[in-house]
Amino acid sequence: xxxxxxxxxxxxxxxxxxxxxxxxxxxxxxxxxxxxxxxxxxxxxxxxxxxxxxxxxxxxxxxxxxxxxxxxxxxxxxxxxxxxxxxxxxxxxxxxxxxxxxxxxxxxxxxxxxxxxxxxxxxxxxxxxxxxxxxxxxxxxxxxxxxxxxxxxxxxxxxxxxxxxxxxxxxxxxxxxxxxxxxxxxxxxxxxxxxxxxxxxxxxxxxxxxxxxxxxxxxxxxxxxxxxxxxxxxxxxxxxxxxxxxxxxxxxxxxxxxxxxxxxxxxxxxxxxxxxxxxxx
Amino acid sequence: xxxxxxxxxxxxxxxxxxxxxxxxxxxxxxxxxxxxxxxxxxxxxxxxxxxxxxxxxxxxxxxxxxxxxxxxxxxxxxxxxxxxxxxxxxxxxxxxxxxxxxxxxxxxxxxxxxxxxxxxxxxxxxxxxxxxxxxxxxxxxxxxxxxxxxxxxxxxxxxxxxxxxxxxxxxxxxxxxxxxxxxxxxxxxxxxxxxxxxxxxxxxxxxxxxxxxxxxxxxxxxxxxxxxxxxxxxxxxxxxxxxxxxxxxxxxxxxxxxxxxxxxxxxxxxxxxxxxxxxxxxxxxxxxxxxxxxxxxxxxxxxxxxxxxxxxxxxxxxxxxxxxxxxxxxxxxxxxxxxxxxxxxxxxxxxxxxxxxxxxxxxxxxxxxxxxxxxxxxxxxxxxxxxxxxxxxxxxxxxxxxxxxxxxxxxxxxxxxxxxxxxxxxxxxxxxxxxxxxxxxxxxxxxxxxxxxxxxxxxxxxxxxxxxxxxxxxxxxxxxxxxxxxxxxxxxxxxxxxxxxxxxxxxxxxxxxxxxxxxxxxxxxxxxxxxxxxxxxxxxxxxxxxxxxxxxxxxxxxxxxxxxxxxxxxxxxxxxxxxxxxxxxxxxxxxxxxxxxxxxxxxxxxxxxxxxxxxxxxxxxxxxxxxxxxxxxxxxxxxxxxxxxxxxxxxxxxxxxxxxxxxxxxxxxxxxxxxxxxxxxxxxx
Numbered sequence: 001x002x003x004x005x006x007x008x009x010x011x012x013x014x015x016x017x018x019x020x021x022x023x024x025x026x027x028x029x030x031x032x033x034x035x036x037x038x039x040x041x042x043x044x045x046x047x048x049x050x051x052x053x054x055x056x057x058x059x060x061x062x063x064x065x066x067x068x069x070x071x072x073x074x075x076x077x078x079x080x081x082x083x084x085x086x087x088x089x090x091x092x093x094x095x096x097x098x099x100x101x102x103x104x105x106x107x108x109x110x111x112x113x114x115x116x117x118x119x120x121x122x123x124x125x126x127x128x129x130x131x132x133x134x135x136x137x138x139x140x141x142x143x144x145x146x147x148x149x150x151x152x153x154x155x156x157x158x159x160x161x162x163x164x165x166x167x168x169x170x171x172x173x174x175x176x177x178x179x180x181x182x183x184x185x186x187x188x189x190x191x192x193x194x195x196x197x198x199x200x201x202x203x204x205x206x207x208x209x210x211x212x213x214x215x216x217x218x219x220x221x222x223x224x225x226x227x228x229x230x231x232x233x234x235x236x237x238x239x240x241x242x243x244x245x246x247x248x249x250x251x252x253x254x255x256x257x258x259x260x261x262x263x264x265x266x267x268x269x270x271x272x273x274x275x276x277x278x279x280x281x
Numbered sequence: 282x283x284x285x286x287x288x289x290x291x292x293x294x295x296x297x298x299x300x301x302x303x304x305x306x307x308x309x310x311x312x313x314x315x316x317x318x319x320x321x322x323x324x325x326x327x328x329x330x331x332x333x334x335x336x337x338x339x340x341x342x343x344x345x346x347x348x349x350x351x352x353x354x355x356x357x358x359x360x361x362x363x364x365x366x367x368x369x370x371x372x373x374x375x376x377x378x379x380x381x382x383x384x385x386x387x388x389x390x391x392x393x394x395x396x397x398x399x400x401x402x403x404x405x406x407x408x409x410x411x412x413x414x415x416x417x418x419x420x421x422x423x424x425x426x427x428x429x430x431x432x433x434x435x436x437x438x439x440x441x442x443x444x445x446x447x448x449x450x451x452x453x454x455x456x457x458x459x460x461x462x463x464x465x466x467x468x469x470x471x472x473x474x475x476x477x478x479x480x481x482x483x484x485x486x487x488x489x490x491x492x493x494x495x496x497x498x499x500x501x502x503x504x505x506x507x508x509x510x511x512x513x514x515x516x517x518x519x520x521x522x523x524x525x526x527x528x529x530x531x532x533x534x535x536x537x538x539x540x541x542x543x544x545x546x547x548x549x550x551x552x553x554x555x556x557x558x559x560x561x562x563x564x565x566x567x568x569x570x571x572x573x574x575x576x577x578x579x580x581x582x583x584x585x586x587x588x589x590x591x592x593x594x595x596x597x598x599x600x601x602x603x604x605x606x607x608x609x610x611x612x613x614x615x616x617x618x619x620x621x622x623x624x625x626x627x628x629x630x631x632x633x634x635x636x637x638x639x640x641x642x643x644x645x646x647x648x649x650x651x652x653x654x655x656x657x658x659x660x661x662x663x664x665x666x667x668x669x670x671x672x673x674x675x676x677x678x679x680x681x682x683x684x685x686x687x688x689x690x691x692x693x694x695x696x697x698x699x700x701x702x703x704x705x706x707x708x709x710x711x712x713x714x715x716x717x718x719x720x721x722x723x724x725x726x727x728x729x730x731x732x733x734x735x736x737x738x739x740x741x742x743x744x745x746x747x748x749x750x751x752x753x754x755x756x757x758x759x760x761x762x763x764x765x766x767x768x769x770x771x772x773x774x775x776x777x778x779x780x781x782x783x784x785x786x787x788x789x790x791x792x793x794x795x796x797x798x799x800x801x802x803x804x805x806x807x808x809x810x811x812x813x814x815x816x817x818x819x820x821x822x823x824x825x826x827x828x829x830x831x832x833x834x835x836x837x838x839x840x841x842x843x844x845x846x847x848x849x850x851x852x853x854x855x856x857x858x859x860x861x862x863x864x865x866x867x868x869x870x871x872x873x874x875x876x877x878x879x880x881x882x883x884x885x886x887x888x889x890x891x892x893x894x895x896x897x898x899x900x901x902x903x904x905x906x907x908x909x910x911x912x913x914x915x916x917x918x919x920x921x922x923x924x925x926x927x928x929x930x931x932x933x934x935x936x937x938x939x940x941x942x943x944x945x946x947x948x949x950x951x952x953x954x955x956x957x958x959x960x961x962x963x964x965x966x
């Protein structure tokens with residue numbers, strides 16, 4: 001892959017802020033999952049062990065809410081970043097939404113989805129994906145959805161006395177179900193589908209760490225996102241998006257962190273499967 | 282033996298004349314009826330006037346053949362006697378119409394008129410002796426005299442109260458033929474009597490109601506004390522003494538009811554055991570007095586019982602510190618049946634010590650208890666009084682060295698009820714590790730810290746009425762547990778009795794819980810201890826299974842299960858002892874109170890806040906449709922997402938592996954091209 005020249009120059013896909021936000025997201029998400037699931041699956045022995053390790057349920061609660069604040073922070077920071085992007089590169093919100101780098105699914109994504117399914121069953125070539133594939137867009141909005149649903153119900157449960165000034169007490173029961181089941185969905189989805197789609201695809205094995213380093217080899221850009229590559233080449237902006245790769249020590253550290261996060265995620269998935277299938281009440 | 286008796290009788294006959302002479306000298310019995318030689322005159326213008334013609338003159342009165350004593354009858358005295366109106370032949374009926382000088386008249390039969398007395402006398406030891414032909418035995422006349430008999434109430438009567446001791450003393454005093462020749466256990470009877478409080482009152486102070494011989498021995502039916510019918514038999518003596526000393530039990534052990542002296546005379550010390558017959562003194566009897574007699578033998582450390590070699594040593598030091606010793610209880614009061622007249626007074630003891638002779642009430646309780654029931658069946662494991670209280674060294678339960686002092690009680694019961702000990706091994710109930718559980722319980726901990734008013738075994742099980750839980754009379758029977766606990770926890774009992782769990786409020790046919798169903802019996806913990814708070818859910822859940830299950834599906838239950846003690850447990854909302862039906866306005870969860878109940882933890886909680894379903898389940902579409910459909914909606918969303926995402930990934934996998942193979946191949950090719958000479962350019966360049 002590298003052509004022998006050191007240091008290699010790589011295509012920058014994510015900004016520093018985006019990378020930091022992703023790491024913050026990972027840490028807060030795993031923390032929320034661990035502390036929250038101990039409560040959801042309180043009837044399993046694992047829950048008691050975890051709760052104990054976290055310093056008791058009360059501590060687990062504090063940690064959960066702290067992580068929630070962090071995640072809200074990530075979310076808000078990202079919105080602010082979007083606002084800045086709009087100010088910097090777009091004349092209007094519409095332009096941001098409809099522009100080529102937009103995360104909003106469009107007609108082309110639908111086409112690519114169909115083409116992808118055809119490719120899966122051997123009835124066509126791999127589509128020439130652009131900057132954001134449809135599954136990446138799905139993951140992105142899944143977070144929006146998750147933050148909205150889990151965050152709002154979480155706040156209700158955090159401040160029940162305040163919220164029951166407006167809603168009936170039994171809505172707290174409803175909120176509990178929504179909060180925990182949506183969290184289960186998010187956790188399960190992130191730790192399986194997202195892990196596979198983005199980080200663990202066989203062709204990228206052992207791991208795609210682009211989201212941590214922020215850069216990817218040009219070869220990979222050409223292969224994975226040919227449409228983006230061609231657009232960049234055509235506009236002549238490719239060179240200004242190239243930067244030197246990180247030294248191996250940095251990538252090794254990043255890989256170690258990523259593997260830990262992955263291992264924790266998989267453990268949580270196993271726990272969920274055990275709790276839902278074998279110990280559910 | 283018989284030969285010796287005969288010799289003695291002959292000797293006695295020889296002495297008879299001397300005795301008769303002595304008796305004649307007394308003022309009371311001048312003449313024997315047999316000695317009357319001549320009958321009185323048959324005409325009777327005045328009582329006995331005709332007879333007195335001969336017998337009335339002392340100097341000219343006839344004498345019996347071979348005798349010098351004149352057959353004199355004092356006409357004046359006869360005229361004043363109770364029998365004067367009957368005349369001489371009223372008694373000497375066989376002389377009616379006889380010529381002078383008449384023959385020796387037949388003995389007078391007093392029993393012709395005095396049938397009862399005659400019959401009693403015949404049954405008495407005196408009468409029987411006469412029947413045997415004992416010449417020393419007294420006839421009527423020996424006590425009552427003959428021609429001068431006056432009513433008993435007349436001070437001149439020979440048997441007037443003041444004179445009775447002298448009448449009896451004619452024979453029953455030292456030196457008489459009777460005292461020398463007849464087996465009579467008592468000695469110095471007359472002397473002892475006259476010095477006793479009874480004798481002093483009668484003889485020295487002239488108190489005619491003071492008891493004389495006949496008061497205790499009866500006038501005519503005198504029987505040996507061994508005869509069950511005797512007034513001085515052990516069984517009857519109390520009744521005899523209490524004829525005068527009717528309130529005597531009040532100055533004795535209060536616990537002894539007077540009737541016991543009569544009903545259980547075989548067990549209780551009887552009056553003469555302490556107040557020896559004839560010697561009764563006007564003093565406070567030193568209760569320890571007899572102890573010295575016992576200790577003559579029992580102070581010997583080597584003293585053994587012949588039968589089985591058991592040590593009979595009594596440690597006087599131990600006894601002297603005992604509760605009984607302090608209260609002045611003598612050996613013989615517990616070891617009853619002693620006979621003070623024996624050299625070894627204890628040889629008459631046939632039974633072991635029976636504490637119930639004094640501790641009657643306690644004895645009845647014990648007999649009804651399981652311990653007593655087993656003891657009645659001669660169960661070798663059954664504890665008796667001494668197993669718990671000890672024997673000679675018995676101490677008050679207020680004494681810290683006593684086995685029944687509160688801090689010592691668990692150890693005492695543990696002797697049998699500790700796991701592996703004799704009571705524990707035969708026990709088939711649910712309670713185990715009783716002693717160690719108690720020791721670690723709140724009651725046991727407090728006791729260890731020296732709080733003597735905390736509950737020990739006996740506080741709940743009682744000391745003497747111990748009965749199995751299944752017995753309706755048991756203090757730990759479910760029906761009685763609230764009362765038992767309420768003896769200390771009274772306020773709580775009051776609350777409990779108004780709660781839905783109380784029998785008369787709950788009115789359920791199902792068994793309702795009592796104290797120990799929630800607090801356990803022996804392992805009772807402080808209710809603010811985490812373990813208690815966390816266990817209470819499963820405790821309530823034993824009966825309220827469904828509601829406890831749904832509790833665990835909501836926040837409070839879930840975090841409690843994780844060991845969070847601050848989350849609301851059952852009693853935080855429902856109350857503990859004052860738990861009521863939620864429909865009851867007094868309930869903590871009634872419409873009026875529910876917000877305040879929530880506010881205990883959730884400051885500012887409103888009625889709407891209280892609408893939170895603390896026992897909700899999402900499995901019940903009828904009761905909780907909201908939750909049910911939310912849950913299944915979310916589950917459908919979850920499953921749908923996973924199915925779509927999962928299928929997408931599965932379909933992708935083969936292509937991904939294909940891509941990986943191609944990449945590897947391309948890489949290998951690339952590497953190969955690099956192996957070639959550097960001046961040769963790659964195909965891409």
